[in-house]
Amino acid sequence: MKRLEPVIFETSVPGRTGYSLPALDVPHVPAESLLPKEMLRKTAASLPEASEVDVVRHFTRLSQLNFALDEGFYPLGSCTMKYNPKMNEDAARFPGFAQAHPLQGEEVSQGALQLMYELAEMLAEITGMAGVSLQPAAGAHGELAGIMIIRAYHHSRGDSKRTKMLVPDTAHGTNPASSALAGYQVVEVKSDARGNVDLEALKEAMTDEVAGIMLTNPNTLGLFEENIAEMAEIVHSRGGLLYYDGANFNAILGKVRPGDMGFDVIHLNLHKSFSTPHGGGGPGSGPVGVAKDLLPFLPVPVISKRNDRYVFDCDRPLSIGKIRSFYGNFAVLVRAYAYILSMGADGLREAAHNAVLNANYLASRLKGSFLLPYDRTCKHEFVLSGKKQHDEKGVSTLDMAKALMDHGFHPPTIYFPLVVEEAMMIEPTETEGKETLDAFAEAMLAIAKEAEENPDSVKTAPHSTIVARLDETAAARKPVLRWRPAE
Amino acid sequence: MANVLEGLLYTETHEWVKLEGSKARVGVTDFAQHAMGDVVYVELPEVGKKVSKGDDLCVVESVKGANEVYAPLSGEVAEVNSALEDSPELVNSDAYGSWLVVLEISDPSEANQLMGWEAYKKFLAETEKKEG
Numbered sequence: 001m002k003r004l005e006p007v008i009f010e011t012s013v014p015g016r017t018g019y020s021l022p023a024l025d026v027p028h029v030p031a032e033s034l035l036p037k038e039m040l041r042k043t044a045a046s047l048p049e050a051s052e053v054d055v056v057r058h059f060t061r062l063s064q065l066n067f068a069l070d071e072g073f074y075p076l077g078s079c080t081m082k083y084n085p086k087m088n089e090d091a092a093r094f095p096g097f098a099q100a101h102p103l104q105g106e107e108v109s110q111g112a113l114q115l116m117y118e119l120a121e122m123l124a125e126i127t128g129m130a131g132v133s134l135q136p137a138a139g140a141h142g143e144l145a146g147i148m149i150i151r152a153y154h155h156s157r158g159d160s161k162r163t164k165m166l167v168p169d170t171a172h173g174t175n176p177a178s179s180a181l182a183g184y185q186v187v188e189v190k191s192d193a194r195g196n197v198d199l200e201a202l203k204e205a206m207t208d209e210v211a212g213i214m215l216t217n218p219n220t221l222g223l224f225e226e227n228i229a230e231m232a233e234i235v236h237s238r239g240g241l242l243y244y245d246g247a248n249f250n251a252i253l254g255k256v257r258p259g260d261m262g263f264d265v266i267h268l269n270l271h272k273s274f275s276t277p278h279g280g281g282g283p284g285s286g287p288v289g290v291a292k293d294l295l296p297f298l299p300v301p302v303i304s305k306r307n308d309r310y311v312f313d314c315d316r317p318l319s320i321g322k323i324r325s326f327y328g329n330f331a332v333l334v335r336a337y338a339y340i341l342s343m344g345a346d347g348l349r350e351a352a353h354n355a356v357l358n359a360n361y362l363a364s365r366l367k368g369s370f371l372l373p374y375d376r377t378c379k380h381e382f383v384l385s386g387k388k389q390h391d392e393k394g395v396s397t398l399d400m401a402k403a404l405m406d407h408g409f410h411p412p413t414i415y416f417p418l419v420v421e422e423a424m425m426i427e428p429t430e431t432e433g434k435e436t437l438d439a440f441a442e443a444m445l446a447i448a449k450e451a452e453e454n455p456d457s458v459k460t461a462p463h464s465t466i467v468a469r470l471d472e473t474a475a476a477r478k479p480v481l482r483w484r485p486a487e
Numbered sequence: 488m489a490n491v492l493e494g495l496l497y498t499e500t501h502e503w504v505k506l507e508g509s510k511a512r513v514g515v516t517d518f519a520q521h522a523m524g525d526v527v528y529v530e531l532p533e534v535g536k537k538v539s540k541g542d543d544l545c546v547v548e549s550v551k552g553a554n555e556v557y558a559p560l561s562g563e564v565a566e567v568n569s570a571l572e573d574s575p576e577l578v579n580s581d582a583y584g585s586w587l588v589v590l591e592i593s594d595p596s597e598a599n600q601l602m603g604w605e606a607y608k609k610f611l612a613e614t615e616k617k618e619g
Binding site for chain 2: 173421
């Protein structure tokens with residue numbers, strides 16, 4: 001039975017320990033004689049006292065309160081919560097990788113360097129870019145590196161007039177944030193009725209003060225930007241560059257390459273498209289790739305091959321510099337490498353096929369009961385609207401998302417993208433079989449029916465979880481950030 | 488339908504404006520607060536910040552997400568309503584009483600481009616119709 005787990009401090013018993021140390025066989029030296037007074041604690045740290053088995057059970061129970069991909073369907077749109085094959089974990093635990101130290105030197109790291117070199121080559125081939133750096137530690141970090149590369153490129157040509165970055169209204173929230181962090185003023189570009197970037201709006205916004213445009217393709221509505229060739233032409237003809245946010249790359253793996261679409265800089269999310277662990281803080285990995293003209297600006301070090309040896313190349317005067325300690329999240333790179341080799345080119349393409357097929361199957365099963373504002377063939381995800389239930393019965397998308405938990409599913413992404421009211425953004429991913437998709441569709445249809453017949457039951461969901469509906473407003477307005485002992 | 492107050496000026500992005508001589512008091516409309524849901528944080532700009540009409544003025548964060556508030560007029564931020572820092576819920580309970588900033592406006596003629604209350608009411612009705 002799952003139950004609420006107390007904070008470990010609450011179960012502490014004075015004097016209980018999980019270890020036993022041998023008697024001290026050196027003279028005791030008091031801390032006061034070694035450390036300056038201002039560095040000594042005034043009161044002892046009140047650490048919990050527990051036995052080993054108590055600690056193990058505490059954390060095991062906590063882990064059981066979590067929802068994980070290994071436990072159930074997790075259709076969190078835009079996040080690509082695809083299953084993480086266990087073979088990746090085997091590879092990451094090979095002692096040569098797991099016990100490597102980042103300071104051990106090139107000579108004794110040839111295997112690790114070869115893996116990074118080859119992974120960068122594979123990612124360059126898959127995306128159609130000339131070169132890739134594996135350093136960025138997450139997607140948004142990759143975006144920042146990419147935008148810094150764009151800025152370095154313009155500045156290297158003596159063009160410092162470009163102070164703006166275009167971002168469509170269907171973009172990921174990180175895009176405007178990354179642009180702003182890199183010093184650009186963000187200009188939003190509207191989308192049209194089909195969910196594509198509005199070409200007229202783009203033409204109007206694309207002045208000689210614009211450094212480039214950040215695009216996700218397929219976009220956040222799960223729709224392919226049908227006019228990407230024209231968009232690239234508009235942006236390039238006015239001296240701007242195109243940035244590809246790889247968040248939705250899963251939909252087009254092996255089908256079409258950002259490099260061929262005209263993108264100059266890209267990032268990938270290995271923790272999305274390449275099956276490395278995701279969520280709960282990662283660690284993620286956001287490699288950044290560039291077209292030929294931008295190679296000199298990649299972060300250092302670049303891993304190069306010289307006479308069959310792999311070396312760190314830091315002699316790159318135009319580089320944006322180092323953006324991450326050491327060489328990125330190496331163990332994540334090992335997992336992505338294992339995934340690509342085990343899938344092969346055909347396997348990756350098939351993953352994209354199934355991701356798209358699964359999304360379209362679910363969309364077609366659900367669009368009779370929920371609004372589907374952009375009703376066209378989608379890619380790997382689609383966005384429903386709960387507006388009908390909201391307006392007719394007062395049942396919001398949040399209520400329905402909570403009700404899904406009673407059916408044993410992780411809720412989809414909600415209230416995003418902002419261009420759809422009461423949005424529900426559903427991304428099933430390729431690894432789910434028809435039975436799982438059907439079970440999820442049945443749950444959604446049951447919730448739609450419940451909203452119709454017994455709205456109050458949906459409004460008060462979830463009913464079967466270990467805690468009932470949490471007060472998200474109070475949690476945000478008056479957060480309690482640490483546990484304190486009862487007075 | 489959302490409450491619209493007589494005597495104020497409005498934008499298509501749901502800010503309200505109250506002209507006070509060379510100054511303009513700015514907030515978000517009842518429609519906006521309803522659409523955003525429970526407001527949990529208001530990120531106010533620095534006094535002295537210069538904005539052009541349509542620029543990002545400040546951010547109102549709700550349980551659903553972060554929402555940009557756009558400058559309805561060009562000018563300089565003269566005052567901010569710091570009461571909202573501790574009580575963001577006022578935006579929900581009293582959208583027209585809870586002003587966000589006072590702008591010292593630089594181009595009074597821009598006010599002609601804003602909607603009057605009747606025009607805004609019509610605009611809301613059309614928005615409803617289009618999306619419903």
